[in-house]
Every structure is written in C-alpha cells, then in structure tokens.
Amino acid sequence: MWKTMILLVLVNVINGQCSCSKFTDESSCFAYGYCLFVNGVCVEQKCEAIPYQEKCKSPLCLWKDNKCLTFKAAESTCQTLLPQQCTEYQGCYYDYTNLKCQISNNCSKLEIDQCNGQLGNGNSCIVDPFNNKCQEMTDCKSLSTEFMCLSQFPFCLYQNSSCKPSxxxxxxxxxxxxxxxxxxxxxxxxxxxxxQSIKFGYQCxxxxxxxxxxxxxxxxxxxxxxxxxxxxxxxxxx
Structure with missing residues (x-):
C-alpha cells in the first residue's frame, strides 16, 4: 500500500507541469499553461481572471460570452462545445448518432459510437470491440485485450499477454x-x-x-x- 502511494507521488512529480513562478520572462510566461505576468511576477491564474481568449483553454477553462469561465461538465456546458472541442474537456463525449456533445459520467453506459472523450476524473473511455462495449481506462494495465492496448500506442505496450505503460x-x-x-x-x-540539451523554444x-x-x-x-x-x-x- 505504501509503495503504491509513493509511486503515485513519483509519477505526479515526474509528470507535473512547471510552476509558473519558474518563468521570469513575460513572453515565456504568457506562452505556458494558465500563467500570466502580473506585477513583474509570473503566476497561475484562475479562469475568471484570464482576459485573453487564447489563454482560456481546455481542459480547465472555457471562453463563453466574451469571458473566461471555469469549465464544469453539465448538459448545458457540454452541448455548447463544437465537435472538435468536445473531447478536449473532461466529462464530455461526442454522440456521432445525434451529432452533439453530451455529458459523460460512466463509460460502461455509452454505446460504441459514443465511446470517446474523458470522464470528469480524467480517465478515458475506450472501445472493447470483442465484447462490444465501452470501458473506462484508468491506466494501461486496465486494458484487458491486445487490441485495446495497441489502440493506446505509444503510451501503452502489449507484452507477455498484458498491457503496460511504455x-x-x-x-x-x-x-x-x-x-x-x-x-x-x-x-x-x-x-x-x-x-537542457534542447536549443529551440518550439521543441521545449x-x-x-x-x-x-x-x-x-x-x-x-x-x-x-x-x-x-x-x-x-x-x-x-x-
């Protein structure tokens, strides 16, 4: 149990985004995440404090009525999203039969043509074609078939009859x-x-x-x- 908890912490450390305070240049600050340069300091802003549409982005923020709002998955908010936006926001999936964005709470309740997007917890919905159902992906190990594992390449690899993170x-x-x-x-x-070996900003x-x-x-x-x-x-x- 303790080992599992520590591994989760390590994964979060490795995968965690840079702190806004690490940026001292205004243009670099603006280019990263939800950071803005305020009073000479780069700080992370809540969605409601972001005045620019280009900074108001998924999965946390939504630009609506000429202002930036914190995104909360609901029928009323998911349905306002364009098809290309729908699966970028947690808690929404795109219904290809009815051609609209819907709220998603449970992958197992979705039809195959609805099995896309993410739940509110950030986990993805993945098609299991052999059992003709939609499954929640918590991690690579949760994928039960080789086909499902291969669909998540290169993030997952199928080896020794099981799926693992690559x-x-x-x-x-x-x-x-x-x-x-x-x-x-x-x-x-x-x-x-x-x-440190990367020389160009677009690669970093x-x-x-x-x-x-x-x-x-x-x-x-x-x-x-x-x-x-x-x-x-x-x-x-x-």
Missing part, C-alpha cells in the same frame, strides 16, 4: 517518440528528454520542459532534489 527506450521510431512528452529522439533512438514544450530567456529547463527542478531522492530511498526501504 518507457522511452522501448519506442523505436521518431514519430512515436515525439508524441511522448517525457521522451526525445536522439542519435536514432528514443531517450528520456534532456531539457509540454509538461516536462519549460522555456525561459532563451533556455530550456526541466520542470522537475521545481521539486527539490532532496525531496525526490528521499521518496526513492523510502520506496526501497518499505
């Missing part, structure tokens, strides 16, 4: 490698992304790296090395 060194092509936020293609192989993006004052840095730096090392040590002790 690592960078298991990816063999540059396109798939580039899809994985924590990976980069280098010397004809897929490796864990080294943010996502949750793993941040770009500020012409330099790419690792988001994991915001968490303190001693804290991170301590968690790893505790994992091996327990």
């Amino acid at each position: 690592s960078c060194n298991e990816i063999n092509d540059s396109v798939s490698c580039s899809i994985m936020d924590q990976c980069q293609w280098n010397n004809n192989k897929c490796e864990i992304k080294n943010c 993006n996502g949750k793993t790296c941040g770009f500020d004052k012409d330099q790419c840095f690792s988001c994991i730096e915001q968490y303190g090395y001693q804290f991170f090392a301590g968690l790893i040590s505790l994992l091996f002790i327990l």
Whole structure:
C-alpha cells in the first residue's frame, strides 16, 4: 500500500507541469499553461481572471460570452462545445448518432459510437470491440485485450499477454517518440528528454520542459532534489 502511494507521488512529480513562478520572462510566461505576468511576477491564474481568449483553454477553462469561465461538465456546458472541442474537456463525449456533445459520467453506459472523450476524473473511455462495449481506462494495465492496448500506442505496450505503460527506450521510431512528452529522439533512438540539451523554444514544450530567456529547463527542478531522492530511498526501504 505504501509503495503504491509513493509511486503515485513519483509519477505526479515526474509528470507535473512547471510552476509558473519558474518563468521570469513575460513572453515565456504568457506562452505556458494558465500563467500570466502580473506585477513583474509570473503566476497561475484562475479562469475568471484570464482576459485573453487564447489563454482560456481546455481542459480547465472555457471562453463563453466574451469571458473566461471555469469549465464544469453539465448538459448545458457540454452541448455548447463544437465537435472538435468536445473531447478536449473532461466529462464530455461526442454522440456521432445525434451529432452533439453530451455529458459523460460512466463509460460502461455509452454505446460504441459514443465511446470517446474523458470522464470528469480524467480517465478515458475506450472501445472493447470483442465484447462490444465501452470501458473506462484508468491506466494501461486496465486494458484487458491486445487490441485495446495497441489502440493506446505509444503510451501503452502489449507484452507477455498484458498491457503496460511504455518507457522511452522501448519506442523505436521518431514519430512515436515525439508524441511522448517525457521522451526525445536522439542519435536514432528514443531517450528520456534532456531539457537542457534542447536549443529551440518550439521543441521545449509540454509538461516536462519549460522555456525561459532563451533556455530550456526541466520542470522537475521545481521539486527539490532532496525531496525526490528521499521518496526513492523510502520506496526501497518499505
């Protein structure tokens, strides 16, 4: 139990977005996440405080009636979304039969042509074609068939009759490698992304790296090395 909890913390540390406070340049601040430059400091803003439509984005914020609002999944809010927006917001799915965006609370209650989008908890709805049903995907291990696992490549790999999360060194092509936020293609192989080695701002993006004052840095730096090392040590002790 304790090992599971610590692993979850480690995953959150590795996958956590950069803190807005890491950005000191106004343009870099504006380009990242929900950050805005206020009184000389880069800070994360609530949706209602964001005055720009381009910063008011999924999955947290929705631009409506010329203002930015916190998105809450409901019939009234999901139905206002355009088809290309629908599955970007948690709690909505697109109904291809009735051609409209609907609220989603339970994957198992959706028909095959409705099995898309995410639940309010962020988990995706995945088609199980062999059992003709829609299934909630909590992680790669929750996918019960090879077909379902392959549908989530490169994030999941099917090995030894089970589905598991993939690592960078298991990816063999540059396109798939580039899809994985924590990976980069280098010397004809897929490796864990080294943010400091990235020279161009357009390549330094996502949750793993941040770009500020012409330099790419690792988001994991915001968490303190001693804290991170301590968690790893505790994992091996327990």
